[in-house]
Amino acid sequence: MTELLPNHVAGRWQGGSGAGTPLFDPVLGTELVRVDATGLDLPAAFAFAREQGGHALRALSYRQRAGLLGAIVKVLQANRDAYYEIATANSGTVKNDSAVDIDGAIFTLGQYAKWGDALGDVRALRDGDAARLGKEPVFQSQHLQVPTQGVALFINAFNFPSWGLWEKAAPALLSGVPVIVKPATATAWLTQRMVRDVVDAGVLPAGALSVVCGSSAGLMDALQPFDVVSFTGSAETAALIRSHPAVAERSVRVNIEADSLNSALLLPGAAAGSEAFNLLVREVVREMTVKSGQKCTAIRRILVPAEVYDAAAEAIGAKLMGVTVGNPRNESVRMGSLVSRAQLNAVSEGLEALSAQTTVLYDGRNTPLIDAEPAVAACIGPVLLGARDADAAQRVHDVEVFGPVATLLPYRDLAHGIALAHRGQGSLVTSLYGSDDAALAQAALAVASSHGRVHVITPEVAQAHTGHGNVMPMSMHGGPGRAGGGSELGGLRALDFYHRRSAVQASPGVLAHLGL
Structure with missing residues (x-):
């Protein structure tokens, strides 16, 4: 039997009185250690x-x-x-x-x-x-x-x-x-x-x-x-x-x-291929793949002007195509696994729930794994979904898939885009992308009431910003509504x-x- 990790309570190390729950390597499937708190006073x-x-x-x-x-x-x-x-x-x-x-x-x-x-x-x-x-x-x-x-x-x-x-x-x-x-x-x-x-x-x-x-x-x-x-x-x-x-x-x-269905919003006027557009694409891909999308602050909904919807789908998909998935011990692997097979099943179930109201724009589920067995490893490639009718796709605003999954949604005008951001019913963070300082400031004020943090990215801060999903100790972490109301x-x-x-x-x- 593997080591049973002790608890530290009442000033001393104490083992539980039970057999313990095994912890596994989510890539290799091997048992690592056990934990147990049975019998603690x-x-x-x-x-x-x-x-x-x-x-x-x-x-x-x-x-x-x-x-x-x-x-x-x-x-x-x-x-x-x-x-x-x-x-x-x-x-x-x-x-x-x-x-x-x-x-x-x-x-x-x-x-x-x-x-x-x-x-x-x-x-x-x-x-x-x-x-x-x-x-x-x-x-x-x-x-x-x-x-x-x-x-x-x-x-x-x-x-x-x-x-x-x-x-x-x-x-x-x-x-x-x-x-x-x-x-x-x-x-x-x-x-x-x-x-x-x-x-x-x-x-x-x-x-x-x-x-x-x-x-x-x-x-x-x-x-x-x-x-x-x-x-x-x-x-x-x-x-x-x-x-x-x-x-x-x-x-x-x-x-x-x-739960938090965080969003990223590209402001009107940012054409496909513009610097603001490219910054959005880069940040979306990063947030989908860092920790295999297992972040409370990850981007789940991508809000773009309707006229750049197809270009955004193509650009994000092209970058996701270069993401290698598998055993993190292999230096060529960019994205490791989910934390368990149970979490892999939860992501699969979440994708199934969203499938009725979305289409698959990029599917990394069939990407060959590097140094990992698909039947054992809790690995899944990134999946980009899309829904051309953002208002009708209710599940996208209700169901969070806690993995490398995000949904692209088009909006008619900025008021519509802001309304869609609020459809998350309270989120930890939203990020705004554009080059018009005044418009971005007004948008930030418009979304702030339902978001714990508003991360505004312009070309001027391209190399300096800390990232949509990175929680810095200087800024508040938390959010209203469904995000829990905490701080x-x-x-x-x-x-x-x-x-x-x-x-x-x-x-x-x-x-x-x-x-x-």
Whole structure:
């Protein structure tokens, strides 16, 4: 039997009491390790994190906790090669895609270490200026933010086992809140290994960082009123979390990132072959193929003026034709596999659901795989769909296929294109392409209400923009409506989720001693 990865809870490594769930290499089909959380005393684990980890973290200033993040960065950098090997084996990603997950996480931690250091040696944050409560300034109200005296539970998705942990943990730990992470089972190995390295390095107080691998049963039950939970995954699971007594009755704060049918919109006037047109084509192909399309921020709907629909289909298809698919260990492979055969089946089912209202413009499913057996590997080539009647193709606006799949849709005029972008019912990101600054600015304002992030690409930023699907720690990550209504990152705004706001009403002398 393969190794059973231990969990780290209550300040020590503990194995589950069951046989464990196997994790597989999605290309070779071989069993790698097993995970199991059966028999863990979760209430005791949460209590230890709250009392031991939380107390130790809150005893430190923001600057000191920023130093802890910097120490984590050094641990992760020292073990970076091992993380790449695990990502290749367990997630089936090529090196560049592993970098998005692993190096993106390290970069995010480094940013919060820098921002936290600038907050200084304080233990609470000023929230605005003091306000008079009467005619004379002898009695005032000062709003402040203090760390919540609970634990942060992360229930994460399978596609980013590294970044998904650290983009949440960085602001949580900086805030003084201990973390318990439950990674998605299919790709839990990388998360578990990173936590193991950090814990074994002794850079964090006991109880500050815990990991539970295996079933999530009982995790929500262990939450108390001052805890917070952050979930990334399906809308169905998000609904269960929102209805759980911890949230509905004990008022546990919850952040949700769910389904997202992100769009890319080419503004009118961008002719086929223009620089803006070419930038759209390049970004669509990149978003369809990075991590095999398994990104919450990937482009799913491509909105173009009706007059360039055929040219866009041809240009995108031509670039997709050059995408090699197969074993990520082969240097000639550009796109690896999905994370599992189960995910491959889900993508196939999603394509079937869309087929009734779309046509196939480019079909990479028959592309020969490199160094991979089709009957074993969870590989699929990119598929570009199209629907000439964008209004009638309702499923395209409702069904997200979480893989290398996107649909091309024509619009009549800009108002129609913007309306189609809103048909996603709330998305994490949309990207706009054009060369008219004023028109792009107005379009950005028009779509902002239903998108957490608006990424505007003009020829001037062709080499400088960070990418439609890349989530940078400086910008907000989240979206309204079906995207979950959550908000992460956005610089120090991320600390809001882990703090409680309070108003202290007192004399100026008392307020001066708050240490803000």
